[in-house]
Amino acid sequence: MPSRRVITGRSQEPRRRFAEELRLLRTDKGDSLRQLEAVLGWNASTFGKMEGGQSLGGPEIVEALDQHYGTTPMLLTLWELAMADPSQFKEQYRRYMALEAEAVSLWHYASANLHGLLQTPGYAREFLAAGGLDGVELTAQVEARVGRSQLLGAGDAPRFRSILSESVLRTTLRDRGEWRGQLEHLLVMGERRNVTLHVLPFSTGLHALSNTDTVFLRHRDGSTVAWVETGYAGELVQESAEVERLQLRYDLVRDLALSPDESCLFIRRLLEEIPCEPSA
Template identity: 70%
Template sequence: MPQRRVVTGRSHEPRARFAEELRLLRAGKGVSLRELAEELGWDASTLGKMESGRSLGSPEIVEALDQYYGTPGMLLALWELAVGDPTQFVEKYRAYMELEANAVSLWHYASANLPGLLQTPGYAREFLTAGGLDGDELAVQVEARMGRRELLTEEDAPRFRTIISEAVLRTPTRDPAEWQEQLEHLRHMSERKNVTVQVVPLSVGLHALTNTDAWFLRAADGRTVAWVETGFTAELIEKNGEVERLQLRYDLVRDLALSPDESREFIRRVWEEAQCEPST
């Protein structure tokens, strides 16, 4: 069997590395995909997609494979690297993901949905499903989004400010319990020292970012870039003049927002209203 490379975050293309290791282990065991599927109780087509790199599978499948091959934790470590690998995302998002991971501070405005860094699994699953994902790929993307949340809770976490339109808080998930969990998580995160949450009431009317989600990411060298999203497109903005103009618009919206304390109280009231909603 060929010598395996060391498991590391610097391994070339973690997703391809994970698929390769799966193929090597099965070849070394001398079993077919069908035999492996029968042994583990998982579908052979799912295992085949994982070995070809078309799917990453779920952590449950990977843990079962670790146990079967006698590689405790190794495959799961590779899987986690692959889930966090920016090469699995559409090319235009790669630069943004790398900038987000290394930013020393982040500012954000949400016009329609909560930022991924503050989403619960239930909210993320419904949001991504609405975008057309399902099956293994949906599970992978939810896991990846949950992995991104650690950015705000790890040691030396960056400063993060999000300004949220009231419309976001008035658009619940279909499951009332999941929506209540999401609102509670948002309140909890707003109490962290490195996280600031502000709400823009609908009563302020139209403003400079009414239909635009915007991110500002500041790197360790002081350079700031912006990421702008609308319903069907996204753009990374790096030119200083354009970033500054967008920051001015952000500051104008910030002037209209409730204070952090007022916003926390606003979220609490929405949470209480959700508690009173009858289950369907």
């Protein structure tokens, strides 16, 4: 096979390409970072981090840049590709990410932490920081995780079901406001037609998936694979007999869980337990 002919010489890696285009557009227009700050209202350091690849920014700032440069919707398209790029995740998760993006349904059980598709930026940041990330890498991983959540809002979004152990909902964030926002986010997500949430109360006792986070991913050809994760490692299970055994365990746990309506009430009661911040 002949080698790929280089046409532009620009990066083919989505995150790096996005940063390159931002930098080229600004320099071609003759703008400084301070001029962008004056015109668009965001801090000059924010634009600098985006051009340096340390941050992707949010859709609002990218749309503003598209309008400023007259490139709509090129930058927003590059931003979406960068946010969805599996290469931002650690090697062991890249295969899972590819399968997740292609799935028509995802059935999930959470023993300890919320699935990435349900996490707010505040939850993702504290969770990833607890795992040892900081600085530029932490910011990049938070943005990548938040970008993943857009999968559930797409026009062809997969069906998503998550059974949440009560321990997941009792393990709060240090910032009460961020934790309140996360619980409120769960209620909003549970209202989506393609999302179903269950709570598994402590009163259920021991069950078949007590210490294992599990996701089943079904694809258009009818095949199903499972991703099993502990606190230290993740494993892709593809052998049909093993997947079937795990699915039986999952079905038993789902039978023990609260209904979606009961689960919504459970989360609302948790929200009522969070002290409101005193008014200024």
